Amino acid sequence: xxxxxxxxxxxxxxxxxxxxxxxxxxxxxxxxxxxxxxxxxxxxxxxxxxxxxxxxxxxxxxxxxxxxxxxxxxxxxxxxxxxxxxxxxxxxxxxxxxxxxxxxxxxxxxxxxxxxxxxxxxxxxxxxxxxxxxxxxxxxxxxxxxxxxxxxxxxxxxxxxxxxxxxxxxxxxxxxxxxxxxxxxxxxxxxxxxxxxxxxxxxxxxxxxxxxxxxxxxxxxxxxxxxxxxxxxxxxxxxxxxxxxxxxxxxxxxxxxxxxxxxxxxxxxxxxxxxxxxxxxxxxxxxxxxxxxxxxxxxxxxxxxxxxxxxxxxxxxxxxxxxxxxxxxxxxxxxxxxxxxxxxxxxxxxxxxxxxxxxxxxxxxxxxxxxxxxxxxxxxxxxxxxxxxxxxxxxxxxxxxxxxxxxxxxxxxxxxxxxxxxxxxxxxxxxxxxxxxxxxxxxxxxxxxxxxxxxxxxxxxxxxxxxxxxxxxxxxxxxxxxxxxxxxxx
Numbered sequence: 001x002x003x004x005x006x007x008x009x010x011x012x013x014x015x016x017x018x019x020x021x022x023x024x025x026x027x028x029x030x031x032x033x034x035x036x037x038x039x040x041x042x043x044x045x046x047x048x049x050x051x052x053x054x055x056x057x058x059x060x061x062x063x064x065x066x067x068x069x070x071x072x073x074x075x076x077x078x079x080x081x082x083x084x085x086x087x088x089x090x091x092x093x094x095x096x097x098x099x100x101x102x103x104x105x106x107x108x109x110x111x112x113x114x115x116x117x118x119x120x121x122x123x124x125x126x127x128x129x130x131x132x133x134x135x136x137x138x139x140x141x142x143x144x145x146x147x148x149x150x151x152x153x154x155x156x157x158x159x160x161x162x163x164x165x166x167x168x169x170x171x172x173x174x175x176x177x178x179x180x181x182x183x184x185x186x187x188x189x190x191x192x193x194x195x196x197x198x199x200x201x202x203x204x205x206x207x208x209x210x211x212x213x214x215x216x217x218x219x220x221x222x223x224x225x226x227x228x229x230x231x232x233x234x235x236x237x238x239x240x241x242x243x244x245x246x247x248x249x250x251x252x253x254x255x256x257x258x259x260x261x262x263x264x265x266x267x268x269x270x271x272x273x274x275x276x277x278x279x280x281x282x283x284x285x286x287x288x289x290x291x292x293x294x295x296x297x298x299x300x301x302x303x304x305x306x307x308x309x310x311x312x313x314x315x316x317x318x319x320x321x322x323x324x325x326x327x328x329x330x331x332x333x334x335x336x337x338x339x340x341x342x343x344x345x346x347x348x349x350x351x352x353x354x355x356x357x358x359x360x361x362x363x364x365x366x367x368x369x370x371x372x373x374x375x376x377x378x379x380x381x382x383x384x385x386x387x388x389x390x391x392x393x394x395x396x397x398x399x400x401x402x403x404x405x406x407x408x409x410x411x412x413x414x415x416x417x418x419x420x421x422x423x424x425x426x427x428x429x430x431x432x433x434x435x436x437x438x439x440x441x442x443x444x445x446x447x448x449x450x451x452x453x454x455x456x457x458x459x460x461x462x463x464x465x466x467x468x469x470x471x472x473x474x475x476x477x478x479x480x481x482x483x484x485x486x487x488x489x490x
Contacts, residue, residue, distance in 0.1 A: 032218070033214055037214065041207065048199045048200075051195070052192070055192060062191070067179070067184055068152070071177050071178075074154075075139055107179055107182050107183050108149075110124040113173065113175050115172070116171055116172040127153065127178060128144045134155055134174070135157070136159065140155050141155075151178040151179060152179055158172060159172050220248065236259045236260075239252050284317065337377055339374050341372050342414050345379060346407045349387060349405075350365075353394065362400075362403055364403045366405045370409055373407060375414055375485055377462055382416075382458065386416060388455055389418040390405070392418075393418050393420040396422040397420045401422060404420075414482075415480055415482055415483075416483070425470075455481060459483065462483050465481075466481060466482075467480045
């Protein structure tokens with residue numbers, strides 16, 4: 001059974017010992033500003049919801065207290081007009097007061113006056129009963145329903161003085177006043193809308209102040225980012241942390257520590273390349289001298305042929321060692337840019353390769369329309385890159401062919417190209433040109449596959465690129481170094 005492999009990102013996270021869920025990982029990669037805003041906004045919305053719920057409770061209590069106070073006033077007014085002087089229950093209703101109460105309440109008003117035993121009832125006799133536990137002398141309010149309409153019912157009971165004729169003891173009289181709930185609901189809704197508008201304004205103001213505060217607090221990070229981006233690629237000096245917030249300093253300290261370790265590793269790598277260059281080239285040079293002397297002294301025959309083969313292999317090994325050391329220098333060498341005239345550099349290098357071209361019966365030419373083209377660069381690395389391009393072109397161009405070195409300025413870039421009319425590379429292999437130790441399917445024996453890799457490494461160290469494509473009309477091969485020019489030169 002074949003087990004399914006997890007995606008590369010998940011495998012990398014597993015190797016790092018991380019078991020963070022995908023959602024949390026995506027959240028941790030989000031913008032710090034966005035994370036703070038969303039976190040604070042969520043807290044503010046929860047607090048705002050709690051405030052609205054509290055406002056609703058407060059509005060309900062305030063509406064009930066205000067309207068119940070009006071109901072209590074109406075009950076007291078009716079109770080003040082109850083009399084039992086004639087032996088029966090009599091009520092002189094204060095109609096102006098009831099009309100005023102109905103007008104102020106904004107809804108329907110109902111009342112009922114009755115003895116507790118229900119023998120005498122006046123008003124809306126079908127109002128809900130107050131219940132048997134109604135205390136004496138203290139009004140009670142509750143929500144009820146009257147013919148399907150929600151109402152607020154106030155009930156009040158007191159003893160009759162004097163009692164009704166024919167009743168023993170001191171019976172109680174019950175006064176009830178009710179009103180519809182619509183006005184209360186409107187009052188609560190108005191209070192809630194007012195509280196909601198106030199909370200929304202406060203949330204909006206808090207968000208604005210929060211965005212401004214976060215932006216102001218993150219300004220040191222923006223300055224730090226701009227400072228790091230403006231640095232030269234080989235600038236590994238420590239970052240000044242004195243003007244940074246305390247929370248950012250551990251990150252900057254870790255970055256400085258990493259840069260120090262990287263600088264030490266680069267120094268050690270440069271020392272190794274220098275030592276290896278000396279330790280490898282010296283015995284190879286000595287061996288080449290000894291083989292040359294032996295060739296001069298050896299008579300024609302098998303010994304001479306063997307020495308010739310040894311010299312060819314020694315030349316190839318020397319070439320590969322030089323290329324590997326050049327590639328190591330291109331990767332690790334500390335750049336010390338100086339003004340370089342690319343036209344003069346390419347012209348002089350082309351002249352140096354003329355003897356090799358004449359020996360191979362190849363027409364080597366130089367072409368440019370620029371009198372001078374100056375940029376800040378490392379001249380040794382550029383010469384190494386262009387030499388490798390010329391070596392490849394002369395190696396793969398057949399006798400009678402043409403190789404041309406061109407220098408041009410276009411689109412803010414200096415373009416140094418070597419064009420030949422050799423076999424070139426198949427289209428499917430062009431994308432891999434420049435990879436280390438990659439050789440095309442039609443490459444000759446003895447090559448190392450490092451020439452284009454060295455040119456690409458040198459171009460990238462100068463913030464440029466290596467471009468390769470087929471020659472004019474799809475024949476031959478063109479390798480070009482695109483290097484950025486300073487604005488003044490452009």
